[in-house]
Amino acid sequence: MTERTTLEITGETGTSIVFGRGLLGELPALLGGRTHRVLVIHPRALRSTGEVVRDELSEAGFEAVSAEIPDAEEAKHLQVAGFCWQILGQSDFTRTDAIVNVGGGAVTDVGGFVAATWLRGIKYINIPTTVLGMIDAAVGGKTAINTSEGKNLVGAFHSPSAVLIDTDTLQTLPENELFTGLAEAVKCGFIADPAILDLIETHPRDELARHDSPVLREVIERAVRVKAAVVSEDFRESGRREILNYGHTLAHAIERNERYQWRHGAAVAVGMVFAAELSAMLRSLDSEVVDRHRSVLAKLGLPVGYRGDRWPQLLETMRRDKKARGTILRFVLLDDVSEPVVAEVPDDAILFAAYQEIGEQSPTTTLGPVSL
Structure with a gap:
């Protein structure tokens, strides 16, 4: 490069x-x-x-x-x-x-x-x-x-x-700030460029953490290229650009619940696992892909679950999400890696069932100060 x-x-x-x-x-x-x-x-x-x-x-x-x-x-x-x-x-x-x-x-x-x-x-x-x-x-x-x-x-x-x-x-x-930022790269890997996932999976954390690492630069550049390609097609988010919100509907609700004391990437990590579980229930996403979400994010030290007792507050916040249409929530889901789809989810019971897969019994700790 x-x-x-x-x-x-x-x-x-x-x-x-x-x-x-x-x-x-x-x-x-x-x-x-x-x-x-x-x-x-x-x-x-x-x-x-x-x-x-x-x-x-x-x-x-x-x-x-x-x-x-x-x-x-x-x-x-x-x-x-x-x-x-x-x-x-x-x-x-x-x-x-x-x-x-x-x-x-x-x-x-x-x-x-x-x-x-x-x-x-x-x-x-x-x-x-x-x-x-x-x-x-x-x-x-x-x-x-x-x-x-x-x-x-x-x-x-x-x-x-x-x-x-x-x-x-x-x-x-700081290293943990760098890794939380890479959550957005993981997102790009799942929605469009699985080579990003391969790079993260096959290289040591230490190599990903160096600012002068060719691997880190390639991950960043690949993720930016994904976003650039999508934005070039749909600048005003009237269609395809919505796929860039994979994991973000729940993530924004978590951020608000935490009064923005969580890093964005940490919340997106949880949101992607939730979206993957929802995809398995609604789109028959393979369980191996769901497990891959957890393993890739865990390698970066990112959270893959959130407080089980906060679902009512999170659901209420998600109803105000920009992607919602009236009372119906819309999510970016996956049919497979690199196959995102935007779907309406009118049944709160399905949302709750997916959340049960990521809900934790004990409070999740924050990952330090938020990004500057």
């Missing part, structure tokens, strides 16, 4: 995704000659990184300012978006100016939403600093903030002009 590769997302919108190491120097060219002002949005925990990006842009001749926002899901609130809008207004940002988001999925979500809504849409570039951000949130143009009623309920489709996937930014990422 070459040191630097570029992938283009086509379709309704265009995004250049650059893979490599030491990519900060790519920013000026990607921003283009018409951009004069740049807002660098970064979380509190990445203050020094955000300042480096801002200073590099200033040295390159841009009027660069920064906005430090809260860490993790605390950033995805209307008040934080309002803070960023205030900076854009006070700095006289125009439609030819741009935003650069530096951080994990929460930062690219809210930063993209700010870009989508300022002057009805300005350019933005994502520099994801977590595996989760690289594989999922930074790519595809789904931007959002949370409300008290649920996660990602207010948002817009607005694609970044570029995404810099620089594996050097993973150098200080």
